[in-house]
Amino acid sequence: MLTYILRRLFQTVGLLFLLSILLFGMVNLAPGGPLAGQGQSRHIAPEKAAILKRQFGLDKPLPVQYVIWLAGNDWMQVDTNGDGAPDGPGTRKGILRGDFGFSFRTRQPVLKEINLRLPNTIYLMSITFVLALALAIPIGILSATRQYSIFDIVATTFSFAGQALPEFWLGLIMILIFYAWLKNPITGAPLLPAGGMSSADGFVLSDRIIHLILPVTTGALGWIAWYSRFLRSSILEILPLDYLRTARAKGVPKNQVLYRHALSNALIPLVTLIALDLPYIFMGAVFIETIFAWPGMGRLYYQAAIDRDYPLLLAVLIIGAAFIILSNLIADILYAYLDPRVRYE
Amino acid sequence: MFNKTRSLFFLISVIIGSLLFNACGAKTTPPASSETSATPKNKNITLVIPEDPPSFNAVIAYTGYDALAMKMVLLGMTGIDPDGNVYPELAAELPTLENGGVVQDETVKTMTVTWKMRKDIQWADGKPVTADDVIFTYKAITDPNTGNWIPGIDSVDSVDKIDDYTFKVSYNTISTSYLTLFGGEQVAIWPAHYCDAAQGFSAWDCGRKPLSDGPFVLDEWLQGDHLTFTKNMNYYQKGKPDIDKVTVKIVPDATVRKQMMINGDADINMWTNETITADLQKETNVKVSISPNERFVMRLFLNTAAKGTTDAQATPHPILSDVNVRQAIRMAIDADTISKQIFLGFSKPVWTEFFRPPYNQCNIARPKLDVEAAKALLEQAGWTDPNNTGTRECHGCKTGAPEGYKMEMQFITYKEYGEPILLTQQLIAEELAKIGIKLDLTTVEGSVLWADSSGGGIEQTGNFDIDLWDDGYAGTDPADFISQYYSEASITPDNGWNIARWDNADFNNLLADSSTLDTTKRQADFCQMAQILDKEVPMILLFTTIDADAYSTRLEGVQSTVNDVVTWNIADWKVVK
Numbered sequence: 056m057l058t059y060i061l062r063r064l065f066q067t068v069g070l071l072f073l074l075s076i077l078l079f080g081m082v083n084l085a086p087g088g089p090l091a092g093q094g095q096s097r098h099i100a101p102e103k104a105a106i107l108k109r110q111f112g113l114d115k116p117l118p119v120q121y122v123i124w125l126a127g128n129d130w131m132q133v134d135t136n137g138d139g140a141p142d143g144p145g146t147r148k149g150i151l152r153g154d155f156g157f158s159f160r161t162r163q164p165v166l167k168e169i170n171l172r173l174p175n176t177i178y179l180m181s182i183t184f185v186l187a188l189a190l191a192i193p194i195g196i197l198s199a200t201r202q203y204s205i206f207d208i209v210a211t212t213f214s215f216a217g218q219a220l221p222e223f224w225l226g227l228i229m230i231l232i233f234y235a236w237l238k239n240p241i242t243g244a245p246l247l248p249a250g251g252m253s254s255a256d257g258f259v260l261s262d263r264i265i266h267l268i269l270p271v272t273t274g275a276l277g278w279i280a281w282y283s284r285f286l287r288s289s290i291l292e293i294l295p296l297d298y299l300r301t302a303r304a305k306g307v308p309k310n311q312v313l314y315r316h317a318l319s320n321a322l323i324p325l326v327t328l329i330a331l332d333l334p335y336i337f338m339g340a341v342f343i344e345t346i347f348a349w350p351g352m353g354r355l356y357y358q359a360a361i362d363r364d365y366p367l368l369l370a371v372l373i374i375g376a377a378f379i380i381l382s383n384l385i386a387d388i389l390y391a392y393l394d395p396r397v398r399y400e
Numbered sequence: 401m402f403n404k405t406r407s408l409f410f411l412i413s414v415i416i417g418s419l420l421f422n423a424c425g426a427k428t429t430p431p432a433s434s435e436t437s438a439t440p441k442n443k444n445i446t447l448v449i450p451e452d453p454p455s456f457n458a459v460i461a462y463t464g465y466d467a468l469a470m471k472m473v474l475l476g477m478t479g480i481d482p483d484g485n486v487y488p489e490l491a492a493e494l495p496t497l498e499n500g501g502v503v504q505d506e507t508v509k510t511m512t513v514t515w516k517m518r519k520d521i522q523w524a525d526g527k528p529v530t531a532d533d534v535i536f537t538y539k540a541i542t543d544p545n546t547g548n549w550i551p552g553i554d555s556v557d558s559v560d561k562i563d564d565y566t567f568k569v570s571y572n573t574i575s576t577s578y579l580t581l582f583g584g585e586q587v588a589i590w591p592a593h594y595c596d597a598a599q600g601f602s603a604w605d606c607g608r609k610p611l612s613d614g615p616f617v618l619d620e621w622l623q624g625d626h627l628t629f630t631k632n633m634n635y636y637q638k639g640k641p642d643i644d645k646v647t648v649k650i651v652p653d654a655t656v657r658k659q660m661m662i663n664g665d666a667d668i669n670m671w672t673n674e675t676i677t678a679d680l681q682k683e684t685n686v687k688v689s690i691s692p693n694e695r696f697v698m699r700l701f702l703n704t705a706a707k708g709t710t711d712a713q714a715t716p717h718p719i720l721s722d723v724n725v726r727q728a729i730r731m732a733i734d735a736d737t738i739s740k741q742i743f744l745g746f747s748k749p750v751w752t753e754f755f756r757p758p759y760n761q762c763n764i765a766r767p768k769l770d771v772e773a774a775k776a777l778l779e780q781a782g783w784t785d786p787n788n789t790g791t792r793e794c795h796g797c798k799t800g801a802p803e804g805y806k807m808e809m810q811f812i813t814y815k816e817y818g819e820p821i822l823l824t825q826q827l828i829a830e831e832l833a834k835i836g837i838k839l840d841l842t843t844v845e846g847s848v849l850w851a852d853s854s855g856g857g858i859e860q861t862g863n864f865d866i867d868l869w870d871d872g873y874a875g876t877d878p879a880d881f882i883s884q885y886y887s888e889a890s891i892t893p894d895n896g897w898n899i900a901r902w903d904n905a906d907f908n909n910l911l912a913d914s915s916t917l918d919t920t921k922r923q924a925d926f927c928q929m930a931q932i933l934d935k936e937v938p939m940i941l942l943f944t945t946i947d948a949d950a951y952s953t954r955l956e957g958v959q960s961t962v963n964d965v966v967t968w969n970i971a972d973w974k975v976v977k
Binding site (some may be wrong): 085086088089091092093100101102104110113135136137138157159161162171173186227235245249250252312342351354358362365395 | 623649848894
């Protein structure tokens with residue numbers, strides 16, 4: 056197993072390198088550019104464009120830009136004042152040494168921008184994820200064990216709705232109901248806040264919980280629907296199998312058959328699925344964060360894409376790709392751990 | 401037991417439900433008016449904007465939100481009021497030819513401007529704002545390694561200190577926009593003793609944690625969530641600001657921002673579009689301030705060079721290089737109907753670039769909407785439809801297009817403006833179809849349309865026939881804007897925005913001649929230029945777009961302006977409820 060993990064980690068490095076070329080090329084060759092949004096008018100003044108191109112490093116050929124992005128320019132002579140003559144070594148270290156450059160929009164280091172947003176996304180998404188699992192697993196079990204009961208029909212209906220409803224629509228409807236329509240009967244204020252992380256200065260637990268209700272609910276519905284349906288199908292596939300019939304024939308209590316023998320096997324594919332969804336906890340959800348004004352990674356990425364903020368966009372994409380590769384590896388390892396029949400050599 | 405529990409649960413549910421729905425939809429009763437109430441206890445207000453300001457330095461990446469934040473904490477030498485008048489901020493007075501502040505050399509076309517600064521303005525740490533700060537700001541902007549660019553800075557040879565509160569700007573040309581060089585909506589003066597020049601103008605820390613000399617001081621900035629400001633106790637205007645605390649909340653969704661205004665959770669909603677303006681005008685607790693003057697004009701950009709090329713002389717456009725065709729297109733578009741139906745009547749018709757004060761004295765007649773005359777003009781220009789296909793063809797046209805060449809073109813707009821511009825695009829296409837011009841509609845992102853040529857920018861590479869979008873100039877001087885859109889020098893890709901690739905020698909001469917401080921002469925030059933543009937139609941101007949900000953009835957003194965952002969006069973706002 057250790058050999059397998061080491062081999063996969065080694066492959067990951069190669070894969071990330073190839074991805075870096077692919078992503079850098081795609082981001083830079085996509086139509087549009089970062090200068091269009093930097094002007095006081097719709098167009099940017101040519102004089103300003105020339106300065107920004109040099110400061111952003113966009114005046115160099117694409118392969119050179121890639122090398123600088125990867126390995127920095129502190130080992131080469133660069134022209135910083137635009138007079139055509141080198142002025143000394145550059146200041147960039149490159150992503151291989153942990154320097155993702157600076158945001159074209161804010162001129163702040165990219166990692167600083169990400170560090171400001173990542174905790175907020177982890178905060179929101181992990182609560183959403185845990186809540187979704189806490190509800191999806193019992194719903195899935197009950198739906199499977201009481202197949203075609205009223206509970207199953209209701210759960211199935213909600214599951215389909217949960218999967219079908221787009222988050223941006225559901226989010227706005229939630230705001231309409233709980234912020235615009237329903238009022239607190241005592242104060243007359245809206246029942247729930249429309250968005251943001253807090254309404255008071257500093258951290259107040261009750262205030263934070265109130266602000267979490269709508270985004271967490273909106274985000275969790277889709278996951279609850281997806282996981283509960285998946286678990287229901289998985290249990291229903293396992294229940295008729297011979298080993299469970301044998302267990303029941305031998306007099307093993309019904310609940311023990313279900314929870315000890317059936318569920319432990321039915322959960323294996325779900326665990327894989329959950330592991331594959333882990334990157335969402337770090338990468339955020341664009342629609343939820345936008346509608347509920349949650350300052351997370353999804354919004355950061357969306358804004359960077361709109362602004363063609365290449366360094367920020369590339370950092371989010373590369374880090375996202377690394378998370379996805381890592382979660383795949385975790386899924387494979389977990390699968391082998393949970394299912395003794397699977398062995399990686 | 402179970403039944404009892406269930407009944408109790410049901411009862412509680414009914415009570416909560418009825419309480420909630422009784423409250424649902426209940427309008428908040430507006431508090432007593434300012435005339436009858438005592439001084440409001442709560443003098444805190446909330447502004448909502450869709451995205452973080454990139455920094456407090458509006459020169460770097462002008463988004464408007466940086467200017468909004470900048471105006472709360474930093475002053476420039478001057479500002480521009482909603483009517484286009486320049487007023488002094490850090491300046492003690494406006495330098496003019498009359499008061500000796502401006503001295504020009506007519507023979508070599510140079511000038512010097514001597515600025516006198518107020519002596520009673522201090523930074524929040526108690527240190528005075530002096531000429532050293534202005535010179536520091538100038539040097540930081542023009543630093544070739546880490547600086548940036550502001551309009552008019554290339555005309556400046558030097559900025560020299562005369563004494564602590566006086567400095568002189570030497571120009572290598574006659575600069576007509578000298579009053580707003582270190583002011584206006586974009587430029588503030590930065591503290592020399594606080595900002596670290598080594599970090600560079602665009603990236604210095606003081607751009608995110610500014611030292612204030614404006615009405616407010618930044619307390620906290622939680623990125624993506626909110627910024628909070630408190631009253632600057634050192635502000636030079638005694639008794640101002642009236643507001644104690646300002647919270648700027650970042651709320652990306654426009655519908656949510658609107659609802660926050662209705663619910664009373666926000667006091668200012670910056671830049672409301674036509675639909676939201678109309679909705680908010682119906683609310684009793686919200687007012688909308690609409691700028692008394694306009695800036696952005698919805699316009700059609702007509703490419704006179706063949707699609708994919710940038711030289712209209714070498715490769716003229718097969719359809720649009722004929723001025724008769726351009727005039728016919730203008731005659732066939734019903735701008736009033738679009739303005740009324742799609743832009744909800746908030747637009748005003750515009751047909752000349754010189755429609756804003758102070759240079760709005762030209763007598764250019766508004767072109768008439770006349771579909772039949774447009775058809776006749778196209779017939780006369782050699783564009784006919786002999787087979788009644790609905791699309792005209794070249795039969796004797798004068799553009800060099802081959803016989804039988806169909807009058808079909810691509811019509812592009814940008815998507816960020818939203819539904820109104822898409823509907824406008826469709827309506828114009830329908831109107832031009834009536835005169836036999838078929839348009840293929842395309843929508844792209846602004847960053848694709850306006851990118852430079854190396855970024856594949858559609859306009860800079862000339863890869864379009866007709867574009868539709870809105871633009872207008874900042875400040876009060878149209879010269880730079882006109883030059884960038886219509887001058888010969890701006891035809892070259894990435895050297896300007898003359899994307900029509902239109903070239904007129906008389907126009908270029910008048911433009912050069914208008915570089916003078918003699919406003920009467922400038923007005924005369926501009927009017928001659930307006931006549932040429934009216935005859936040649938390199939661009940078709942349709943109507944203005946709205947510039948509005950919604951505000952709570954708790955506030956007084958809010959005034960929207962196209963010359964600046966809504967916080968331009970935040971020191972004068974009063975909380976009355």
